[in-house]
Amino acid sequence: MEMTVQLTIDCSDPQRMVAFWARALGYVPEPAPDGHTTWRAYWEAMGVPAEELPAGAGDIPESIVDPAGHGPRVWFQQVPEPKTAKNRWHFDLKVGGGRDVPLDVRARRVSDAVDQLVEAGATVLRIKDEPDMGLYAAAMRDPEGNEFDVV
Numbered sequence: 001m002e003m004t005v006q007l008t009i010d011c012s013d014p015q016r017m018v019a020f021w022a023r024a025l026g027y028v029p030e031p032a033p034d035g036h037t038t039w040r041a042y043w044e045a046m047g048v049p050a051e052e053l054p055a056g057a058g059d060i061p062e063s064i065v066d067p068a069g070h071g072p073r074v075w076f077q078q079v080p081e082p083k084t085a086k087n088r089w090h091f092d093l094k095v096g097g098g099r100d101v102p103l104d105v106r107a108r109r110v111s112d113a114v115d116q117l118v119e120a121g122a123t124v125l126r127i128k129d130e131p132d133m134g135l136y137a138a139a140m141r142d143p144e145g146n147e148f149d150v151v
Contacts, residue, residue, distance in 0.1 A: 005072040010083075011144050014062040014076040016121070020143050021074060022064045023120045024093065029061035030073065054078070083145045091148040099134060107136035113150050114138045 011017045018029050036042040040058030044050075063075040095113040096106030107129075114124060121143040128137040137151040 007072050007074045009074065009076050009146070010079040011076045012078065012080075012082060013144070014078050015060050016143050017076040018061055018064055020121050021076075024117055024122075024142075024148075025064070025066075025071070025074075025091075027064040027071070027074065028067050030063040030065045031061070032058075087147045090146070093148065093150045096136070096151055103131060103134055103136060110136055110138060110150050114140065117150065 009017065022028055032039045032042045034042065034045075036045065038059055039062065040053060043053060043058055057078070062078070063073055065071075065073050093113065096109050098106075101109075114122075117140060118124065122140045125139040125141060125147070128135055128139065130136075135151075137149055140148055140150060142148060
């Protein structure tokens with residue numbers, strides 16, 4: 001049996017999360033299928049009742065996809081309640097190149113990625129600079145407070 005994987009992330013502002021995570025992951029907003037101009041138009045054509053489509057739902061993309069087709073689809077599901085606790089999962093954005101790359105090069109790559117992610121709306125929680133362990137990484141939060149690491 002063939003299986004695909006979708007990661008669903010609850011959030012309050014799908015548009016903001018699509019913009020941030022598309023940039024962070026190198027993904028693109030997922031276009032509406034079958035030539036529809038929006039996801040809302042697609043869902044309406046599929047017969048989804050209007051009362052199940054809140055105002056604004058599907059007017060802008062709420063999901064992102066890997067343009068190379070390798071990574072999972074990520075859907076940002078709008079929910080009314082805010083994030084209240086630490087994540088039970090998180091992304092590790094591996095930009096350093098691994099332990100075969102000299103630590104100073106990895107640190108520069110991580111720092112460059114951190115700067116770009118901060119510009120996109122993330123915040124830095126802490127920098128993990130442990131040269132004795134061969135580690136340079138950053139713990140960060142996305143625009144809605146979800147934790148992730150850059151290594």
